[in-house]
Amino acid sequence: MISNEIQDKFWILNQLPLGIFILDQDMRIQFWNRIMHDWTEMDQKQVLGQSLLHLYPEIDQPRFVPRIRAVLDGGPPAVFSSHLHECFIRISTRDGDTRQQNTTVVPVRIKIKASSCRLALVTIQDVTELNRRIIEHRKVRDQVVEELNKRKVIEERLRREKSFVSKVLDTVDALVVLLDKEGKLLHFNRACERLSGYSFAELQSTNIGAQLISPRDTDYLEFFFSKNLQDMPVHHENFWVTKSWEKKLIAWSNCILDDEDGNPEYVLGTGIDITEQRRMQERIEHMAMHDGLTGLPNRNLLQDRLEVAIAGSSRTGKKIGLLFLDLDGFKAINDNYGHKSGDELLKEVSRRLKQTVRASDTIARFGGDEFVVLLPDINSLQDAKKVAQNISREVSQPYSIQSCEHKLGVSIGISIYPDDAHNPEDLLRLADMAMYRVKKGSNQSECPR
């Protein structure tokens, strides 16, 4: 029996995880391994010597038989792929599906009693699971590729939008900064760079307070950042110190950007440099409230201060003195020596007046050669008289203007709040009248009421 020889030679094939059987020249089964037994539930004894075509008629097709025949005739091995022929012989899995098979038919030659004999070794690999995995793998891969493509499209759109936004941000003149909730700088537009002299790269990821914000304003800012951006004002002003140590006043509008959970995440600030505007405003205000020649407060400012002093005095219970001054002899000097000398003289008078009174007192020029001195916080008329005496003494000292010596006198009228009147207009009027009486009298510098 050749079968015995074959069993001796090929028993090892029982150990392989492949379905293996051997055909003789008549395509009769001469070996049937353990896996074939498992798959077909037929053991070797049942199939040995049986014709393969008899057992599995589906093989009797032109795509199988001639190629197996060629192998038995000594030709090269034949392969049958599961992708082209779903299976070689129909075997079901435990779930009832047909096993997909990759099959190879290889010629083998054995010697039996000095004569050589050609056989075909058929090896069946069950690729059902493998193919399933490949398909799954491909599906996953396709999904990933699709996902990546989608993401690419989105990223491209975002990139374009971002470049548009940053172009807009760089074109506008307004300052635009984006800060995270620690105050770190995330965006700093071109206008910011131009104004501060710093490039974004120099400040990127540093704290906004570290270099840019004037030390005076940092505490104020840190307060908001320490409180997780709560109570961050919508509008505020602060100073930037530029790279060239200039101070710039900036008016900010702030907007808090929240994360998905509604917690504050970023601060978007847009600002305008109002340094120049503020300076101009202050100059205009100063001009409206001061005398151009001497720099002393004018009538308007004195009026304000007098009102403030009255309000203060009603709290403290103290008195206010108002001295109305009119220079004696000024007109003559002005007429004889010219306006320039007159102006110089007025400036010198202002200086002396300032030296004579307390810092909390206000000296105002009322135009021409008239001055008013406001003395808040005095106890009595006596205090005011004392100041009037001091002023009179100082103003009467000789003046040296453009190498000429001049002498002036001063007439001073006094009114006291609340003794004489309760409102600014009446106090001024009374002091003016008192001064007028002094002047009409003996040119003396004291004469209240």
Added chain:
Amino acid sequence: MLNELHKDALTEIINIGVGQAGNSLNAMLAMHVELSVPEIRVLQMEQAQEELSLLNTSSLASVVLRFSGPVPGKAALLFPPESALNLVTLLVQEEPGDLDLDSMRSAALTEIGNIVLNSVLGNFANFLHMDLEYSLPDFMFESSIHDLLEQDIAENGYAVILAKAHFRVSEHSIAGDILLLFGISSMEELSRLLEIVVREQSGQ
């Protein structure tokens, strides 16, 4: 080297093999595949490399079968990309559906290679009365011509037999070329065996 008579004999042997391959394909596909070999050339290694250098840049699929025995060597079937695609669509007629195209493509080409090479080599061995031992077919994708031509066993007179085969399926208006490549390690032995066949046929 081979003389004209030897070459004629070899051409005929290969032609018969290719013809049989055509029959096998017909049987398998249940359609008429015409396979013909208009041209066979025997080249030195260097010439072959030059000849095939044009193919070197394209993504070449190939099936390789190694054989040993009196005339050891290697046979390869090369599918230029378009031909490969045509053949795969021919073989896999149903909608790809859940099947994986890459695996299907390699499986389909491997089997075509297996059928064609088996017929040609089977004939070759039969005619020359040789017993050859064969490897299983190897499918290679994007392998270089140089790798294909390289021979493991370098004996005297190594040469390359290059056959251009043309296939045509009228029903599907599909046509293309495939290249059949034999790297023969012992041309001396081959010419000796061809000589015997030539003499037999001429009745000497």
